[in-house]
Amino acid sequence: MSIVVKLKKDELxxxxxxxxxxxxxxxxxVDLKRxxxxxxxxxxxxxxxxxxxxxxxxxxxxxxxxxNEVPIVxxxxxxxxxxxxxxxxxxxxxxxxESMCFLAQNNEILPIIDECSxxxxxxxxxxxxxxxxxxARNLLQITTGSLTVTELSTDLFCLVRNVQSxxxxxxxxxxxxxxxxxxxxxxxxxxxFLDERKILLWVED
Numbered sequence: 001m002s003i004v005v006k007l008k009k010d011e012l013x014x015x016x017x018x019x020x021x022x023x024x025x026x027x028x029x030v031d032l033k034r035x036x037x038x039x040x041x042x043x044x045x046x047x048x049x050x051x052x053x054x055x056x057x058x059x060x061x062x063x064x065x066x067x068n069e070v071p072i073v074x075x076x077x078x079x080x081x082x083x084x085x086x087x088x089x090x091x092x093x094x095x096x097x098e099s100m101c102f103l104a105q106n107n108e109i110l111p112i113i114d115e116c117s118x119x120x121x122x123x124x125x126x127x128x129x130x131x132x133x134x135x136a137r138n139l140l141q142i143t144t145g146s147l148t149v150t151e152l153s154t155d156l157f158c159l160v161r162n163v164q165s166x167x168x169x170x171x172x173x174x175x176x177x178x179x180x181x182x183x184x185x186x187x188x189x190x191x192x193f194l195d196e197r198k199i200l201l202w203v204e205d
Contacts (some may be wrong), residue, residue, distance in 0.1 A: 002033075002037060003034050003050055003053060004033050004035070004037060005054065007033075007053070007057075008029070009028070009029040009032060010060075011053075011056055011060060012029060012032035012033060012036065013027075013032055014055050014059075014060075015035055015049070015053055016032055016035055018052045018055075018056065019036070019039065019041050019042070019043075019048070019049055019052055020041065021034065021035055021036065021134055023035070024191055034044050036049070048148070080123060091205070099179055108192045112122065120190075122159070123152060123155055123156060123159065124147065126158065127147050127151045127152050127154075127155040127201065130151065130154060130155055130158065131143055131147070131151060157197050157199060160199055161197070161198060163197060164199065164200045168200050170185065170188070171185055171187055171192060172194065172198065172200055175192060175193065175194055175200070176194065187202055190202040191203045
């Protein structure tokens with residue numbers, strides 16, 4: 001049995017190119033197989049062609065493995081750990097200037113919030129989305145590797161803003177305009193305010 005009989009079309013094409021053959025643009029799998037088997041190099045140096053095939057198959061396997069690789073999300077075991085760690089204290093608590101999160105611009109609960117099996121899984125997924133957004137905006141400074149504490153903290157704030165923008169939209173608008181809360185508000189008996197991150201907070205009177 002020929003060593004090329006089990007190769008796929010793309011693999012045959014790679015082998016043909018590697019052994020120096022000219023591949024017709026519209027060549028089908030059977031054409032590529034015949035092209036290789038009838039070539040001088042195949043007839044005169046069978047072992048060389050066999051080695052090329054092995055290298056091509058290994059390369060294809062490696063590429064497929066990289067494409068199917070799922071990035072591992074590394075984040076704190078508990079949400080409270082975010083706020084107690086040194087990077088959070090340095091990057092967020094002492095520096096409240098941050099760009100407006102695109103999640104907070106939605107006036108409806110994101111469907112993914114109800115579909116995730118756990119909060120930490122939700123936080124990780126949305127943090128990857130935020131990184132993609134930032135990388136798309138800053139192509140010269142691409143962030144790679146595991147998620148950072150700063151990214152997870154920013155994502156947490158975005159989630160809070162998104163939920164608040166749905167359930168407390170009237171209260172938020174009143175506070176932004178310096179107006180009294182509506183009489184129907186459940187927060188009427190509380191002292192409410194927006195912090196530097198545009199997150200709605202309140203204290204009991």
